Amino acid sequence: MTTDQAGGLQPFYSMEINALARGLEAEGRDICFLEQGQPAAPPAPKVIEAVRAVLDGPQPYTHFAGLPALRAGLADYYATQHGVTVGRDSIIATMGSSAGFILAFLGGFAAGATIAVTRPGYPAYLNTLHGMGYRTVEIPVTAADGWRLTAAAIEAAYLAEKFDGLLFASPANPTGAAVTREQLGEIVAVCAKLGIRFISDEIYHGLDYRGPSVSALEFTRDAIIINSFSKYYCMTGWRIGWMVLPDDVLRRTQILQQNLFIAAPTLSQIAAIAALGERDYAEEQKAHYAANRPLLTGGLRALGMPVDESDGAFYAYADVSRFTNDSLGFCKDLLQVAGVAATPGIDFDRVNGHRFVRFSYAGSKQTMETALQRMRGFLAR
Numbered sequence: 001m002t003t004d005q006a007g008g009l010q011p012f013y014s015m016e017i018n019a020l021a022r023g024l025e026a027e028g029r030d031i032c033f034l035e036q037g038q039p040a041a042p043p044a045p046k047v048i049e050a051v052r053a054v055l056d057g058p059q060p061y062t063h064f065a066g067l068p069a070l071r072a073g074l075a076d077y078y079a080t081q082h083g084v085t086v087g088r089d090s091i092i093a094t095m096g097s098s099a100g101f102i103l104a105f106l107g108g109f110a111a112g113a114t115i116a117v118t119r120p121g122y123p124a125y126l127n128t129l130h131g132m133g134y135r136t137v138e139i140p141v142t143a144a145d146g147w148r149l150t151a152a153a154i155e156a157a158y159l160a161e162k163f164d165g166l167l168f169a170s171p172a173n174p175t176g177a178a179v180t181r182e183q184l185g186e187i188v189a190v191c192a193k194l195g196i197r198f199i200s201d202e203i204y205h206g207l208d209y210r211g212p213s214v215s216a217l218e219f220t221r222d223a224i225i226i227n228s229f230s231k232y233y234c235m236t237g238w239r240i241g242w243m244v245l246p247d248d249v250l251r252r253t254q255i256l257q258q259n260l261f262i263a264a265p266t267l268s269q270i271a272a273i274a275a276l277g278e279r280d281y282a283e284e285q286k287a288h289y290a291a292n293r294p295l296l297t298g299g300l301r302a303l304g305m306p307v308d309e310s311d312g313a314f315y316a317y318a319d320v321s322r323f324t325n326d327s328l329g330f331c332k333d334l335l336q337v338a339g340v341a342a343t344p345g346i347d348f349d350r351v352n353g354h355r356f357v358r359f360s361y362a363g364s365k366q367t368m369e370t371a372l373q374r375m376r377g378f379l380a381r
């Protein structure tokens with residue numbers, strides 16, 4: 001489908017490349033999957049055990065906001081990890097953070113409101129907002145600034161064109177950039193000063209390599225917090241996440257949840273309760289990503305693709321301008337010729353993304369090594 005046929009939406013290229021890669025794999029090709037941010041490991045064994053134990057019983061809808069035990073576990077998580085008290089009634093379990101975005105936009109903003117996001121940024125932000133009739137403002141972040149958003153950039157963008165909300169992730173996708181505690185405090189403060197509602201996408205929390213993750217909740221109770229079990233807990237396909245909501249939008253968002261989704265999937269909620277107790281397992285996975293990080297980043301640099309080591313998440317957003325001015329064509333060739341799946345930068349940045357490619361290092365060390373070796377041959381052609 002072209003962008004025009006899709007009414008201004010752009011395909012989610014990471015998923016399109018994944019579909020092409022899976023097609024090649026079905027034909028017998030060996031593929032290195034570096035295009036999606038998917039942990040190679042399964043969830044912790046106790047997560048699987050918890051689900052097995054209830055499989056024979058009924059699986060009714062849960063409370064619309066999620067099982068009380070899950071919300072209690074999440075409240076404990078905020079107390080333990082962030083030192084903040086969150087009432088379990090302020091929490092809604094969602095079908096991944098993706099459903100959290102829909103609820104945040106509809107619950108927190110009037111129809112047609114304007115939401116700011118960074119460029120580059122996670123593709124579903126723009127596509128979901130545009131698909132739902134919201135307007136967007138893009139705030140550029142650059143390699144020169146470590147891809148980090150600043151309060152000054154937010155204020156400058158706001159003065160140029162006003163917006164009602166800011167949706168921001170730290171660590172970020174595709175760059176892995178993470179702001180410091182101080183910078184996050186400044187971002188929260190500038191949003192309060194300008195009357196902008198802050199949506200904090202904290203999906204990569206736990207995957208900061210430079211220190212503990214800092215939640216916006218440590219600074220404010222006015223932000224909408226979105227998080228997920230997908231990444232840190234290795235549960236992408238379970239489609240389970242959560243939100244923490246400020247009082248003024250809580251009731252409206254609860255009603256939307258009841259009507260749009262009824263409740264998050266019951267089995268995945270049971271799995272999520274167990275996952276919260278398995279942070280040691282999650283840390284073991286993080287140690288693998290931390291080892292892959294210099295391997296992939298250094299390997300890409302040696303191939304002639306400048307890239308910084310990311311602060312968090314598991315991505316390398318590499319400059320491929322030495323080889324191409326068409327990142328989508330480059331990724332398609334790389335897949336076809338070398339069997340390496342990667343995501344073109346145009347997924348994240350419709351202006352400059354033709355010069356970048358995102359590689360995920362969430363896979364195994366072996367996958368990183370094979371991919372680098374294959375790319376060496378591909379680029380030497």
Ligand SMILES: Cc1ncc(COP(=O)(O)O)c(C=O)c1O
Nearest residue numbers: 096097098122169173203228230
């Ligand atoms: C920044 C960011 N937010 C949200 C998501 C969606 O995650 P979920 O699986 O929780 O819907 C992703 C997935 O890659 C992401 O990178």
